[in-house]
Amino acid sequence: MQYLLGIDNGNTVSKAALFNEHGDEIAVASCGAETFYPKPGWTERSMESLWSSTAQAIRDVIAKAGIDPHDIAGIGNTGHGNGLYLIDKDGQPVRNGIQSLDTRADYILAERKKRHVNEQAFPYILQEFWPAQPNALLPWIKHNEPDAYRRIDKIFLVKDYVKFCLTGERTSDFTDMSGTCLLDNAHKRYSRELLEMYDIPEMWDALPRLAESFDVVGRVTKEAAAATGLVEGTPVVGGLYDVDAGALGSGVIAPGTLCIIAGTWSINEVIIEQPVVNPALAMVHVAMVPNRWMVLEGSATSMANLEWFANTLCGEEKQLAAQRGVSVYEICSEMVASLPPGSTDIIFHPFLFGSNVQATARAGFYGVAGWHTKAHLLRALYEGVVYGHRNHIDKLRILGPLRVARITGGGSRSPVWTQIFADTLDMTMEVAEGVEVSAKGVAMSAGIGVGLYKDHGDAVAKAVRIVRTQEPIAENTALYDARYKAYRELLDVMQKPWDTLYALGNTE
Secondary structure (H helix, E strand, C coil): CCEEEEEEECCCEEEEEEEECCCCEEEEEEEECCCECCCCCCCEECHHHHHHHHHHHHHHHHHHHCCCHHHEEEEEEEECCCCEEEECCCCCECCCEECCCCCCCHHHHHHHHHCCHHHHHHHHHCECCCCCCHHHHHHHHHHHCHHHHHHCCEEECHHHHHHHHHHCCCEEEHHHHCCCCCEECCCCEECHHHHHHCCCHHHHHHCCEEECCCCEEEECCHHHHHHHCCCCCCEEECCEEHHHHHHHHCCCCCCCEEEEEECCCEEEEEEECCCCCCCCCCEEEECCCCCCEEEEEEECCCCHHHHHHHHHHCHHHHHHHHHHCCCHHHHHHHHHHCCCCCCCCCEEECCCCCCCCCCCCCCEEECCCCCCCHHHHHHHHHHHHHHHHHHHHHHHHHHCCCCEEEEECHHHHCHHHHHHHHHHHCCEEEEECCCCHHHHHHHHHHHHHCCCCCCHHHHHHHHCCEEEEECCCHHHHHHHHHHHHHHHHHHHHCHHHHHHHHHHHCCC
16 A cells, blocks of 8 residues: 655644545644744744654654555645745745744835835736735845845745655645745746846846646655655655645645635635636635636634634533543534524624624624523524625635535534525535645645546546535525625725724734
């Protein structure tokens, strides 16, 4: 039996997962990677500890699976989008890696807005700027850390640095780099014009060689083999942007099917055949399938809200979960299921960690009365998260009809939540087998690269299986439509109060 290794480096955890060629998840291992907050708005990590945690996860997954590493046919990897990981000509880190939640470059984007750089760049990048992208972080380093800036030899994203540690090759892939605003996404190439707009033209030679996500770009070196337990010479492919990895791992590779990732972020995406220039859409980037593009709408408005609620308000439920040997989230879903659709008149805005609707937006429960219980609040939260997804998905519907969605992430593990998605969106929800879907996506990419699969279609046919399907219930859809209307009305009403609250929280 041959195996495929998928590596996934998020902002806090390095994961390694082994799959067989049929897509079965054989073993998963993870290792924490510490985040530093040296100043307000800064999120950094040691690049050396990033690699050591990844190497540990790889060693652990091989041991856990009990396989011969000679049977690993190929390796693919993914990681959080954007951020910045820089190496010098000797392959050493220039500074700490910068993660995807960093906001230090806010002022650079504000200054660009005054000069209308967004409008000039949009026909190339097909997306909006945000602070943790390399196009903003590189000018910040140029202005604030000139010695580090002069040492830069290659600009990496997190998965590119891990791939460099595995192979010694300085590469990136089209999907990941197309989310950075450094790439002319419509034509799949770097652009000197963009670097001029960003005042970093000298970075042209620091841009890494681009490859398709399934291209074999290198092989495990002797040093990496000693660190990880892998076999020297094992092929490593270009890798994937995490949102593309999740789509591939759930089998979304063609137009007409929506991919929903209900994780920390609300990710909603569809494949298209030609790039579109539409400022109403958050992002159009190069997809993992050749000659296809991905349209993405997203914000930090999904499962992170439930995590906060459970950690802050569910002490009793955590004790009950421990007694029963289940997750606290299972208890939460049971509480939501105890109330039928339409049984709560509370509306929740899922903006605990930011929003795409307004920079100052805050989370809130609206309409709470004395007779409401914690179950009512939880149902409102579950519904509000779905309304946040719907706000994105309604924008994607201009690209064509959407009747089926593949849903992954923590939200997909709750049949109660998945049914709320189906009813609210009036769409069939399909859940693919497996937990580490993004790791599976890059493992499938590696399978294509080493010839275990002929192409993406063959990979999906052999490795992806639907384990649950939930159809919309018409009478529930009408109930959720009424509540979504109230959700939207409150968005409009709260614009000024949110600004006032922001000002209160930012006074000296």
